[in-house]
Amino acid sequence: MINLVLFGPPGAGKGTQAERLVDRYSLVHLSTGDVFRRNIKGETELGKLAQTFMNRGELVPDHVTIKMLEAEVLNHPEAKGFIFDGFPRTMPQAEALDKFLASKDQSITIMVALSVKDAELKSRLLKRASTSGRADDADPKVIENRISVYKNETAPVAGYYQNKGKYAEIDGMGTIDEISERLYRAIDKNGK
Ligand code: ADP
Numbered sequence: 374m375i376n377l378v379l380f381g382p383p384g385a386g387k388g389t390q391a392e393r394l395v396d397r398y399s400l401v402h403l404s405t406g407d408v409f410r411r412n413i414k415g416e417t418e419l420g421k422l423a424q425t426f427m428n429r430g431e432l433v434p435d436h437v438t439i440k441m442l443e444a445e446v447l448n449h450p451e452a453k454g455f456i457f458d459g460f461p462r463t464m465p466q467a468e469a470l471d472k473f474l475a476s477k478d479q480s481i482t483i484m485v486a487l488s489v490k491d492a493e494l495k496s497r498l499l500k501r502a503s504t505s506g507r508a509d510d511a512d513p514k515v516i517e518n519r520i521s522v523y524k525n526e527t528a529p530v531a532g533y534y535q536n537k538g539k540y541a542e543i544d545g546m547g548t549i550d551e552i553s554e555r556l557y558r559a560i561d562k563n564g565k
Pocket of ligand 1 (some may be wrong): 382432459
């Protein structure tokens with residue numbers, strides 16, 4: 374069983390790479406951002422709650438996000454493993470995920486972190502705005518806020534996995550294929 378945390382700032386290319394990792398390792402892709410967006414579209418209670426935070430580029434509160442993530446994992450009893458994309462994004466989320474996986478006799482295999490320069494992130498997000506229809510991609514102020522939330526609250530989560538010897542940093546600049554190859558190498562080396 375392989376459980377990956379795909380990590381990196383907004384615009385780092387997590388979604389694109391996750392699709393390839395799903396195929397190669399037969400994993401279930403759990404993107405918290407996608408689950409929230411589905412709930413917003415479906416006008417669920419969770420969606421209404423998440424929307425206000427997301428539109429401002431803030432994080433949805435931990436207790437809400439953790440509960441939602443655990444429910445998604447339990448929804449896939451057939452899974453051979455998961456790619457967690459956009460989760461954990463805070464230290465309490467990382468601790469909750471460990472506890473939850475341990476209760477199922479599982480653990481995180483490795484965190485793979487995509488590193489991309491700030492200027493490149495901003496240009497990717499603004500470019501994506503024209504096709505994604507995402508309000509949080511279209512406004513430069515919201516993008517700034519997402520990057521600053523990432524630096525303050527999310528980046529420390531990398532240290533949590535580093536301390537456990539479960540961390541690989543991947544250069545996220547280059548072609549999509551080049552970046553996939555780097556990810557495969559890191560996962561094959563550490564994850565088996
Ligand atoms: P990106 O990484 O490109 O910013 P995501 O699609 O992963 O976008 O997430 C979009 C928004 O969803 C975030 O800005 C945040 O508001 C919310 N969100 C996603 N994952 C989490 C999480 N683990 N904890 C709290 N909020 C989250």
